[in-house]
Amino acid sequence: MALPNGIGASVRRVEDNRFITGRGTYTDDINRPGQTYGWFVRSPHAAAKIKSINAKKALAMPGVIAVLTGADMVEDKIGGLPCGWLVKSKDGTPMKEPGHPPLAVDRVRHVGDQVAFVIAATREGARDAADAVEVNYEPLKAAVDATAALKPGAPLVHDDVPGNLCYDWEWGDKAKTDEAFKNAAHVTKLKVVNNRLVPNAIEPRAAIGEYDRASDRYTLYTTTQNPHVIRLLMGAFVLHVPESKLRVVAPDVGGGFGSKIFHYAEEAVVTWAAKKTGQTIKWTCDRSESFLTDAHGRDHATEAELAMDKNGKFLGLRVHTVASMGAYLSTFASSVPTYLYATLLAGQYSTPAIYANVKAVFTNTVPVDAYRGAGRPEACYILERIVENAAREMKLDKTEIRRRNLIPAAAMPYMTPVALQYDSGNFAHNLDVGLKAADYAGFGKRKEASAKQGKLRGIGLSTYIEACGIAPSAVAGALGARAGLYEAAEVRFHPTGTVTVFTGSHSHGQGHETSFAQVVSTKLGVPFENIEIVHGDTDRIPFGMGTYGSRSIAVGGVAIVEACEKIIKKGRKIAAHVLQTTADKVDFEDGVYKDKASNKTMTIAEVAFTAYVPHNFPHDTLEPGLDEQAFYDPKNFTYPNGCYVCEVEIAQDTGEVSIASFYAVDDFGKIINPMIVEGQVHGGLGQGIGQALLENCVYDQQSGQLISGSYMDYAMPRADNLPSFNVSTTEVPCTHNVLGVKGCGEAGAIGAPAAVMNAVVDALAPLGITHLEMPATSQNVWSALQSANKKAAD
């Protein structure tokens, strides 16, 4: 009989016991013997030359151990922070990769750039001393906005990067797309900005560097989503320390949303400084520092054009995007506005010709990198916004224009013109389910009711698709990835029937300790509570590429299944030996091996015991023990997809937008834990709605100072900003992994912004408003209403 807490059950999250009772162990909760504290001196300027650094006063302060600078790192031949993805410009030249020193050497390039590292006996002492470090800056003009930074004469962020241009990249078939536009009956054009966001994980970053002279080994405790990646990048490129001498531990981590994928300067500095000073050093970021140093997200400016025939059938899509990279190339920055973006521009549509040109630009701002969705929200936003504007221009219903262009389920697998092959999905079905749930037909009545209360009401759709389960290594490698993107797992059966699973996927809010155990429980027939999931330590886990791109279940989960299959296979041989038959005659189901001929059985726990107490064991052909590893490299991306329907009301007197309803229909393939999936969707929708209505990272365009640098000015979505979500799923299994899973982590953040903004524009369209930039704050909506009213009056 199948066990109760396996695949498909809404098992309560086992990790929540420690999280909600305050018993989690986050990096800052770890205290090492003799630990000291570090504080970074950071640049107050967006761009400046460092003329001199005088640490004399700081060094004389009580408890101060050292003040380290970029010059010290140069002397120790410490490398720069590497970028993990090589993108080539359309002329074939490699992207510009200017140096990214962990501590600035002679220039600072954004407010918050790290200039010196102060180590002291107490955290406040280190901070006091950091305030006393005298840095003589010669301020320079800053390039802040990416589009402006491309203009001739703009200040240069890096002297060796002309025009601030990192790369000028293209994707798709330009000639074919141009031809499509020539034959178009109508072209819809749209300029959109994808607003820059600050990730705001609830736990600010932290790191502890430790060095053991006896073993010549380093340990770094850090808030990362992928400890092995940090070990690889920091060991090989920055500190030149062999992996065997470097342990990276990512304990409980309080959220990442992408911002904790990257190898940050602070990690390298504390690890290097630990050996240099002989101290164990803890650094914990405060929230203000997070705003100034965690890699930001989005920040695209795009001009898009959609060519159609007279029936609204899409003929071609042309997109020109300027993407800000910030001051330096963060770990995966280059891949976000390219391979994670332009490859998704087909969306759910059968557009035959697509061309994208992307210019990546250095600016004197915090580096920009992957943030929940990473490139895919930007693609979805453009496509879904322009499709609704096209519908309006073509006088077609927004659902009808989609129906005329959706890729039919029968066309799967479907090759898009932007290199991805969708394996599965029933887009029209999702649309039907979404429209029915949202009572699309009844919208007119609701709009009238709102109008009676003086409110404008709008309805908006978004049909999204994303490429997740990142990624087939061979494909990624061919596109410039400098790493493989498989995942590793080890399943260790213990002698008395319990199981420990070591996974390279890291959990920082996703609930892996629960859903992975459910998978193992179903596969091995072991009770859920007998399974322990271990992650986040390079000394314990065989290997791992980490958690991002909604890849954990689709890649990490499948790796665990593959290791389980090896266990089952070996167990079958052991059972055959004990049951005195041959392996091919032994069935395995729900944790029980059965000899088909004799009906004699043996549980997997008994097999495990035999494996470790091998008194009656096939020693000639098998090794004792029951402990297997697997590396799984996916055959394709997975393609979660769905349909979101949002209704908003706009108060005409204040411009305030409120969400009246939000319906999400998602196809995540097979679902392991419906409750966890629902939670992931809620979180993603919250962030997507946050981007659409509230969140905005604002820099002063002259000085490069971050204006929205705290929660006093950066508006995070709160419960009262959000509606009660109506979510449902349609399970079309992924065809190329054994679990049939697609992943669910990013969907909400990808699909929601377009649905919300389409609803906002729908509400305003009767006044002649065709576009509004995110976030649709009250001020922005009110201004648009004012202009529209003025226009009408004129």
Place this chain on the structure above:
Amino acid sequence: MREFSYHRPKSVADAAKAFGSKPEARYLAGGHSLLPAMKQRLNAPSDLIDLSGIKDLKGIKVSGGDVVIGAGTTHAEVAHSAEIKKEIPALCVLADGIGDPQVRNRGTIGGSLANNDPASDYPAAVLGLGATVVTDKREIAADKFFKGLFETALEEGEIITAVRFPIPEKAGYAKFAQPASRFCIVGVMAAKTKSGVRVAVTGAGPGVFRASDIEKALSSSFSASAQLPAASAKGLNSDIHAGADYRAHLIGVMAKRAVASAG
């Protein structure tokens, strides 16, 4: 946060004495403005004199046509006070809309007024209702108390002990909150008092002010249907959340809502 000495006197007199004897002392009420500023090192007092141990500063009394609120009374206590709700429900509405539950459970009316943040709620209540600020030295009429951006008539070391609100015939408060901080982009207290209509605006300018044109318009008819003159954007605040023209517009909208909700 830099090092400081902490004091928790039991009486107003002891608090004032402690304040006078220290070089850079600050009073600590709820601490929800001061402590974040100290954590960011924008403020580094030598001594913190915590007023929360002084019993005389706490409590709500209704007598002789006044509601008297002790300076150490928290926003949550005001928001949930049955006595206040009966006499000046607008004050409960205002207190219940300050910050979030954590702020309301720590923040106090005295602390808020002494700080006089230009976007805080209470200044609109005090000015709009024509209250009197009672200190350990004197009584200050609302019209004389607020002196612009973070400035008040309080002298160095002077402690607010209570605020006395005359019970109006009717009063209403409406606020348009800044989406990030939930402070006021515009907050309007509109009151019909024995001495006439008073309308106080917070959040819009460098400090709370009375909107005399709107007061005039409401004097003839204190109703939501009254035609209110458009507020001027001149001198109003402008930031990433709201421009001066938007704030000026919101003054009218919030004034109408305040009057409509007045009870």
